[in-house]
Amino acid sequence: MDALRIFWKRLASLLHKNRSDAQLDEELRAHVDALMEENIRRGMTPEEARYAARREFGGIEQTKELYRKQRGLPFFETLLQDLRFGARLLAKNPSYTTVAVLTLALGIGANTAIFSLVNGILLEPLPYPQADKLVSVTGSYPRGAFVAMREQVHSLDVAAYAEGHDFNLSGRGDPVRLTGTLVSAELFSVLGAKPELGRAFLPGEDLAGQDQYVILSRDLWRERFGSDPGIIGRPIDLDGKSREVVGVMPADFRFPSAKTQVWIPLHNDARDATSYWASDFMPVIGRLRAGSTISQARAEVRLFQRRVFSLFPWPMPTDWNADISVVPLQSGMVADVRLRLLMLLGAVVFVLLIACANVANLTLSRAAMREK
Amino acid sequence: MSPPRGEVLQGTLDLIVLKTLDTVGPLHGYGIAVRIGQVSKNLLKLNQGTLYPALLRLEQRGWVASKWGVSENNRRARFYSLTKRGKKQLATEKESWERMSSLISRLLAVAESS
Numbered sequence: 001m002d003a004l005r006i007f008w009k010r011l012a013s014l015l016h017k018n019r020s021d022a023q024l025d026e027e028l029r030a031h032v033d034a035l036m037e038e039n040i041r042r043g044m045t046p047e048e049a050r051y052a053a054r055r056e057f058g059g060i061e062q063t064k065e066l067y068r069k070q071r072g073l074p075f076f077e078t079l080l081q082d083l084r085f086g087a088r089l090l091a092k093n094p095s096y097t098t099v100a101v102l103t104l105a106l107g108i109g110a111n112t113a114i115f116s117l118v119n120g121i122l123l124e125p126l127p128y129p130q131a132d133k134l135v136s137v138t139g140s141y142p143r144g145a146f147v148a149m150r151e152q153v154h155s156l157d158v159a160a161y162a163e164g165h166d167f168n169l170s171g172r173g174d175p176v177r178l179t180g181t182l183v184s185a186e187l188f189s190v191l192g193a194k195p196e197l198g199r200a201f202l203p204g205e206d207l208a209g210q211d212q213y214v215i216l217s218r219d220l221w222r223e224r225f226g227s228d229p230g231i232i233g234r235p236i237d238l239d240g241k242s243r244e245v246v247g248v249m250p251a252d253f254r255f256p257s258a259k260t261q262v263w264i265p266l267h268n269d270a271r272d273a274t275s276y277w278a279s280d281f282m283p284v285i286g287r288l289r290a291g292s293t294i295s296q297a298r299a300e301v302r303l304f305q306r307r308v309f310s311l312f313p314w315p316m317p318t319d320w321n322a323d324i325s326v327v328p329l330q331s332g333m334v335a336d337v338r339l340r341l342l343m344l345l346g347a348v349v350f351v352l353l354i355a356c357a358n359v360a361n362l363t364l365s366r367a368a369m370r371e372k
Numbered sequence: 373m374s375p376p377r378g379e380v381l382q383g384t385l386d387l388i389v390l391k392t393l394d395t396v397g398p399l400h401g402y403g404i405a406v407r408i409g410q411v412s413k414n415l416l417k418l419n420q421g422t423l424y425p426a427l428l429r430l431e432q433r434g435w436v437a438s439k440w441g442v443s444e445n446n447r448r449a450r451f452y453s454l455t456k457r458g459k460k461q462l463a464t465e466k467e468s469w470e471r472m473s474s475l476i477s478r479l480l481a482v483a484e485s486s
């Protein structure tokens with residue numbers, strides 16, 4: 001506590017240095033004068049008196065030095081001095097300074113950019129409620145296998161999605177191609193994402209015949225439908241099929257990517273073996289149910305994976321989903337990007353190291369030149 | 373104990389100044405120096421200038437407070453006075469000093485007798 005108080009006093013004294021110096025000067029002079037007067041009273045001449053007084057007192061300049069050292073924060077004061085000196089040196093050598101600054105700026109700038117990217121993609125938490133319960137199943141499943149998993153795996157609520165399905169919107173001005181994602185009915189509830197308008201899909205709405213619905217992205221709703229809230233409940237024409245708009249997602253909802261403009265239910269038709277078992281091998285995400293751990297989910301999924309072979313109408317290659325696992329959603333989603341991002345980060349760190357080496361070389365050569 | 377004119381260590385100077393202010397009351401730097409000279413019968417070789425960094429140190433620790441006033445010959449002077457915390461510190465240091473000096477005396481007595 002004492003040390004803190006002393007520190008503050010010394011810091012404060014930096015602000016009043018001039019006044020403090022003047023006061024000290026006055027004090028010391030008064031002291032020496034008093035000594036001198038005493039000496040005169042004892043019978044010395046004024047000259048002798050002053051000389052003796054100075055000697056009795058000790059060195060005035062010395063005292064001032066000691067006082068200043070006690071008063072200030074020598075570390076900071078010398079630091080300030082050094083900084084000012086350094087700045088002057090840099091100003092006197094503009095070409096060197098420019099090159100050094102540019103080199104370091106490039107190195108630091110590149111690192112900042114890449115790190116921001118890495119931070120945003122790999123380190124930021126998912127924007128869903130209780131995101132630590134979200135997992136990704138590291139395999140891919142056709143509709144039939146997914147439906148079976150949904151029924152048989154009890155430690156997770158699962159959802160599947162298929163990207164890369166585009167739809168032609170017609171009947172509303174010029175026809176336009178929309179980027180869409182097919183989703184299982186529970187996708188939004190698994191994520192915990194609420195629509196901004198209307199509702200999400202209900203369980204069962206991904207069955208063939210009961211799937212004539214669509215959910216719009218906010219951007220699409222604004223651009224193509226004039227942000228009209230009356231769109232809920234009205235039909236639109238996608239690829240020639242009429243679908244009722246049941247909901248609009250908020251602007252910051254970007255699953256599985258920001259490009260998705262419409263979400264369409266899966267259309268699970270067990271009678272169409274090809275679409276049910278052989279098309280759209282989809283990634284699966286899940287939310288841990290209360291009381292389940294990720295290792296329990298992993299064990300269950302692995303067990304399921306062994307059973308699912310028998311559900312297929314034909315033999316599946318044995319290495320399909322061979323090293324299936326359940327991992328937290330964050331890393332699973334970006335698994336393939338993760339390695340590349342980290343390599344990029346490593347590369348740009350080396351760029352910074354090279355920049356530092358370059359500046360060091362520059363400084364060294366300057367010093368060598370000065371010696372000549 | 374009549375030592376030759378001894379140099380004064382930093383810690384003991386603090387104790388001496390605190391004690392002086394405790395006995396005499398608020399005093400300026402010159403007065404403190406004079407008083408120390410009187411009490412030690414000039415056996416204490418005090419570099420009078422060292423008083424000022426010492427007084428500053430005591431002030432930074434909150435044991436002493438300073439105020440500008442008018443001296444006995446109508447001159448402007450800075451007066452130093454003991455604070456409450458300073459009084460407490462004086463008691464503490466006095467006690468530890470006495471303890472240490474009695475310990476040393478005892479050790480020296482033992483050494484001589486053996």
